[in-house]
Each structure stands twice: as C-alpha cells, then as structure tokens.
Amino acid sequence: MIAFLTEILRARASGGGWKWFQTASRSTVAPVDLNRLLGNYAGASLRLGKRALNLEPEETRRWNSRRPDLPVDHWGLDELGRAILLLKIVHLPPDEYVDTVLECYQQGDSREQQSWLRGLNLLPGRGRFLDAAVDACRTNIVPLLEAIACENPYPAAHFPELNFNQMVLKSLFNAIRMERILGLESRFNPELSRMADDYASEREAAGRDVPPDLWWVVAPRITPERIGRIYPYLQQGNSRHRYWAARALGYARDEPSRLELEGRRTIETDDRVLAAIDASLAKMVQ
Amino acid sequence: MKIFDPHIHMTSRTTDDYSAMAQNGILVIVEPSFWLGQPRTNVGSFIDYFNSLLGWERFRASQFGIRHFCTIGLNPKEANNPRLAEEVLSLLPRYLQKDGVVAVGEIGYDDQTDAEERIFARQLELAMEMDLPVLVHTPHRDKKRGTIRSLDLIRSVGFPEERALIDHNTEETLPLILDTGCWAGHTIYPHTKMDEVRMVKLVKEYGSERILINSAADWGISDPLKVPKTTDLMLESGITLQTIRTIVWDNPAHFFSQSQRLDLAGIDARPSIDQTEFYGGSTVLRGGQTPVVER
Ligand SMILES: [Zn+2]
Numbered sequence: 001m002i003a004f005l006t007e008i009l010r011a012r013a014s015g016g017g018w019k020w021f022q023t024a025s026r027s028t029v030a031p032v033d034l035n036r037l038l039g040n041y042a043g044a045s046l047r048l049g050k051r052a053l054n055l056e057p058e059e060t061r062r063w064n065s066r067r068p069d070l071p072v073d074h075w076g077l078d079e080l081g082r083a084i085l086l087l088k089i090v091h092l093p094p095d096e097y098v099d100t101v102l103e104c105y106q107q108g109d110s111r112e113q114q115s116w117l118r119g120l121n122l123l124p125g126r127g128r129f130l131d132a133a134v135d136a137c138r139t140n141i142v143p144l145l146e147a148i149a150c151e152n153p154y155p156a157a158h159f160p161e162l163n164f165n166q167m168v169l170k171s172l173f174n175a176i177r178m179e180r181i182l183g184l185e186s187r188f189n190p191e192l193s194r195m196a197d198d199y200a201s202e203r204e205a206a207g208r209d210v211p212p213d214l215w216w217v218v219a220p221r222i223t224p225e226r227i228g229r230i231y232p233y234l235q236q237g238n239s240r241h242r243y244w245a246a247r248a249l250g251y252a253r254d255e256p257s258r259l260e261l262e263g264r265r266t267i268e269t270d271d272r273v274l275a276a277i278d279a280s281l282a283k284m285v286q
Numbered sequence: 287m288k289i290f291d292p293h294i295h296m297t298s299r300t301t302d303d304y305s306a307m308a309q310n311g312i313l314v315i316v317e318p319s320f321w322l323g324q325p326r327t328n329v330g331s332f333i334d335y336f337n338s339l340l341g342w343e344r345f346r347a348s349q350f351g352i353r354h355f356c357t358i359g360l361n362p363k364e365a366n367n368p369r370l371a372e373e374v375l376s377l378l379p380r381y382l383q384k385d386g387v388v389a390v391g392e393i394g395y396d397d398q399t400d401a402e403e404r405i406f407a408r409q410l411e412l413a414m415e416m417d418l419p420v421l422v423h424t425p426h427r428d429k430k431r432g433t434i435r436s437l438d439l440i441r442s443v444g445f446p447e448e449r450a451l452i453d454h455n456t457e458e459t460l461p462l463i464l465d466t467g468c469w470a471g472h473t474i475y476p477h478t479k480m481d482e483v484r485m486v487k488l489v490k491e492y493g494s495e496r497i498l499i500n501s502a503a504d505w506g507i508s509d510p511l512k513v514p515k516t517t518d519l520m521l522e523s524g525i526t527l528q529t530i531r532t533i534v535w536d537n538p539a540h541f542f543s544q545s546q547r548l549d550l551a552g553i554d555a556r557p558s559i560d561q562t563e564f565y566g567g568s569t570v571l572r573g574g575q576t577p578v579v580e581r
Binding site: 106134135138139140162163166169170173195198199201202205206207 | 323324325327363366367396397398399426427428429430431456457458480484506
C-alpha cells in the first residue's frame with residue numbers, strides 16, 4: 001500500500017517537493033521526534049501543493065483492486081503526503097501511535113484536519129480514532145464537515161447510529177447533497193427517517209424550502225400513514241423536488257403512492273423526472 | 287424604547303456594533319458563554335474566556351453606556367470532550383459566584399448524546415445549589431425532540447421551571463414551552479432560526495407572557511440590531527406598546543433578576559459613559575480619538 005501511494009505521490013510532486021518528502025519521511029523513523037513530525041505534517045501543503053490527484057486510468061484500476069470503497073481522486077497531493085507520513089509511523093508502540101496520530105489532528109489547521117479525516121481510512125485499527133472523527137462533525141467549517149461526511153467511507157463503516165444520524169442532519173442543514181455521503185443507503189434507519197421528516201416539518205412551518213433530496217432519507221423507513229406528505233413535492237415547480245419525490249416514492253408499496261406517480265407521469269415533461277418515475281413504478285411492481 | 291437583549295455574543299462584535307446598539311435603545315445585555323466556533327483543547331482556554339466575559343467585555347460595553355451581564359456554563363458541544371468537560375465543571379462553582387453572573391448557561395443539548403445529557407443535568411443541579419436561573423440552548427438539528435428532552439430533564443431533576451429560559455424557539459417548539467412554566471427565548475437571525483416577520487406572527491398568536499427575543503449576534507451571520515428591528519416591525523404591525531415593552535424589557539429583566547444579582551431599579555437608567563477609563567491598561571479608544579465623557 002505505502003509503495004503504491006508513494007509512487008502516485010512521486011509521479012506528481014515537483015523535484016523540490018519530492019526531495020522534501022524524502023527528508024520528511026526520515027522523521028518517521030524511530031525514535032520519532034513529535035515536533036519534527038508535526039512540522040512535516042503541517043509543511044506538506046507548502047511543499048507538495050494542493051493539486052487534486054486525479055488518478056490516471058491505469059492507476060485507478062490498480063487502486064480499485066485494493067480499496068474500491070475509498071475514492072482518492074479529490075485528495076490533494078499534500079493530503080496524500082500526510083497520509084503516507086501517518087502510515088510510516090505504524091511501527092510505534094500502539095498507545096504512542098494513537099497519541100501521535102491524534103496530535104496531528106488536534107494541532108492541525110483546517111487543511112491538516114481535512115487531510116487527516118480522509119487519510120484515516122488508510123490507517124490500521126482506524127476504529128480507535130472514532131472519537132476524533134465524530135468530534136469533527138461538530139465543526140462549523142463546512143469544508144471540514146465535508147471532509148468527513150462526503151466521499152468518505154469512514155462514517156458509514158464506524159459511526160454509531162446516533163452520530164451517523166446527526167452527521168446526515170448536519171449535512172442537510174449545510175445543503176450538502178445526500179448522494180455525497182458514502183454508504184448512506186446501508187445506514188438508513190427509522191430514527192434518521194423521523195429526524196429528517198421532523199426537519200422537513202420545521203422548514204415547512206417556517207415557510208422555507210426543504211432540501212429536495214431529504215425525501216430519499218425519509219422515505220425508506222417512513223411510517224405508512226406519513227408517506228402522503230411527500231406527494232405535494234411531486235407537483236412542485238422545481239424539477240429537483242419532483243425528481244427526489246419520485247425517487248423517494250419508489251420505496252412505498254401502497255396503491256395511493258402508485259397512483260400519484262402514475263398521475264404525475266401523464267403530465268411530467270422533464271426527462272430526468274420521468275426516468276425517476278418509471279424506475280420507481282418498476283420498483284413498486286416487484 | 288428601552289431594550290434588553292438577553293442573549294448576545296459581544297466577544298465577536300466590534301465597537302461600531304456597540305455604538306449602533308446604544309443608539310437603537312439597547313441598555314442592557316446578557317452575554318452567555320458558549321463555544322467559539324472552534325473546539326478548545328484545554329481548560330486554560332475556558333479560564334481566559336470566562337475572565338474576558340467578566341472583565342474586558344463588560345468594560346467595553348460600559349464605554350458605550352450598555353450594562354453587560356453574563357452567564358457561565360459548559361456548552362453542549364464541548365460537553366462531549368470527557369476530560370475537558372470534567373475540568374471545566376470543576377471551575378464553575380467559583381465562576382458562578384462572580385459579580386454580574388446572572389445564570390448558568392448556555393447549557394443543553396447539541397447532538398443529544400449521553401455525555402451531553404449528563405453534563406446538562408449536573409449543571410441544572412449546580413444552578414439549584416447556587417440559586418441561579420439557567421439559560422438553555424436548544425439544538426439546531428432534531429430541534430423538536432431536543433426541546434422536549436430538555437423540558438423532560440428539567441422536570442426530572444426537579445429544577446424550578448420559572449427559572450429556566452429555553453432559547454432558540456420556533457413555531458413548533460414555542461407552544462411546548464408555554465405549556466410548562468419555563469420562559470421562551472427566540473433568536474432573530476438573518477437566515478436561520480427565526481425572523482422578524484415570523485416573530486410578529488408568533489406574538490400575535492401567543493401574546494407576551496414569558497416570551498423573549500434576542501439577536502444572539504455572534505461570529506456567524508447575525509445582526510446585533512435584530513431586537514430593535516423586530517420591535518419596529520411589531521409596532522408597525524399594530525402590536526401594542528405594552529406588549530412590546532413586556533417582551534423586550536420586562537420579561538428579560540424579571541427573568542434574570544431571579545439571580546438576585548441584577549438590580550431592577552438600577553438597570554433602568556443608562557449608566558454614564560466615561561471613555562477616559564482604562565481596563566488593565568487598555569482603552570477602547572485609539573490614538574487621537576476624543577473620549578466621550580458624560581457626568
Ligand atoms: Zn448563544
């Protein structure tokens with residue numbers, strides 16, 4: 001793993017950047033001087049730059065054969081460098097390893113913390129860093145929230161239900177698209193459905209718009225008597241509302257929901273919405 | 287109209303804000319301690335923060351003729367850091383005895399975790415011991431459930447309801463609060479929580495009993511003049527002066543006077559300004575500015 005990641009880094013780093021990284025790597029050899037390591041962890045953005053990795057097709061193929069669950073295209077080169085540095089200190093005694101990795105998070109600026117939250121997915125025994133990952137969701141810095149909530153398999157794999165649900169709600173609050181939360185479907189649960197449903201009611205009571213993709217979170221576990229509250233969104237002017245309402249109703253099994261979809265189908269003009277209606281109707285027949 | 291803003295985070299505001307607030311009739315403010323947008327990593331940061339609320343910030347306010355009180359407590363977000371939470375809790379008994387501390391707050395729920403509940407309950411008990419009211423923050427996410435849980439907890443620890451101010455209410459939570467003996471705060475924000483127009487509707491529906499409004503102005507998008515702006519809109523909308531006065535003055539004054547540390551007669555008059563004063567060697571003036579002195 002380290003060898004392949006280092007190859008990706010080397011192919012993209014400038015001459016000076018690569019030289020810096022080789023020197024920085026020496027700070028990971030025992031005995032590890034924490035201050036030097038923290039300095040290198042911080043310096044990665046300055047020395048390697050923040051350009052996105054955007055893997056070549058061949059690299060993507062090789063990466064997917066190792067970690068198909070973990071997208072890295074959007075990682076910056078600095079973030080990859082930081083992840084490798086943390087992988088290189090796994091030789092430390094377990095407690096010291098955990099403390100050292102946590103220091104990198106706690107003393108990090110926003111970019112270092114983002115890198116850390118992404119790189120976490122590569123570390124052995126990553127469940128030990130759950131508290132810090134959950135704590136990161138308490139931030140008001142949206143890019144930091146995105147680093148853990150979006151394009152990141154960690155929450156779905158490790159978060160307890162309460163924390164996962166809070167992260168999803170916070171993402172809805174911050175207008176983050178639900179499709180960016182990896183493994184969301186695998187973590188749908190009745191409490192999350194109820195929370196998102198309540199959030200929709202709160203927005204409605206305040207006369208405010210509801211995030212269109214919220215119904216995708218609500219519908220799979222909604223109680224049958226509440227499914228009808230989605231119907232008006234199938235008739236909204238904004239096609240994103242109609243699209244997500246149509247997709248959400250695909251989780252329903254009742255006759256009124258089928259009739260709603262059929263009815264909209266006869267007047268719908270947007271191709272994307274039509275496709276969603278058809279997919280949902282097909283799902284209902286099964 | 288005399289205005290009392292019962293919840294405003296002045297630490298994040300400028301002196302321009304203070305002078306605009308004074309010009310718009312704000313005479314008294316309560317600044318609750320809360321989180322700073324960024325998690326603190328050690329207890330010393332709390333000591334310095336509490337001290338600045340009690341010291342420099344009160345002094346800054348006084349330079350504009352505004353009386354500044356504060357609430358001290360451990361906010362729910364940082365209650366989730368177990369080591370830090372214990373250390374901060376151990377500071378509270380001493381800070382709660384200081385001058386100008388009129389409640390324990392902001393306390394409550396954020397993510398609604400077990401840790402938050404534990405720290406919330408302990409601070410309710412501490413408030414009872416110290417004979418102080420509490421200012422309760424309600425969560426942004428899963429608000430209705432969080433509000434119900436807050437009311438349940440207040441009841442289950444036996445905290446006197448008339449000494450609890452439950453904040454950041456919406457159309458959905460206000461009636462829940464009014465069903466109890468607690469007071470209901472409303473944060474008027476530019477984009478979230480509650481706005482002026484919605485607030486006018488709520489006052490028309492529910493009146494003024496135990497209802498408060500505040501600006502909460504902090505480091506986020508917010509407006510320290512939201513209370514006077516809402517007051518203006520209430521007037522234009524035909525709400526009586528008496529009702530408005532109850533909401534923006536009498537209610538906050540009565541609520542916080544339960545601390546016995548806010549003298550109702552004393553807060554009525556604007557304190558005189560003397561900008562020649564210094565606080566720990568610092569002044570709000572910069573070189574060349576002429577101090578305002580009223581005697
Ligand atoms: Zn606040």
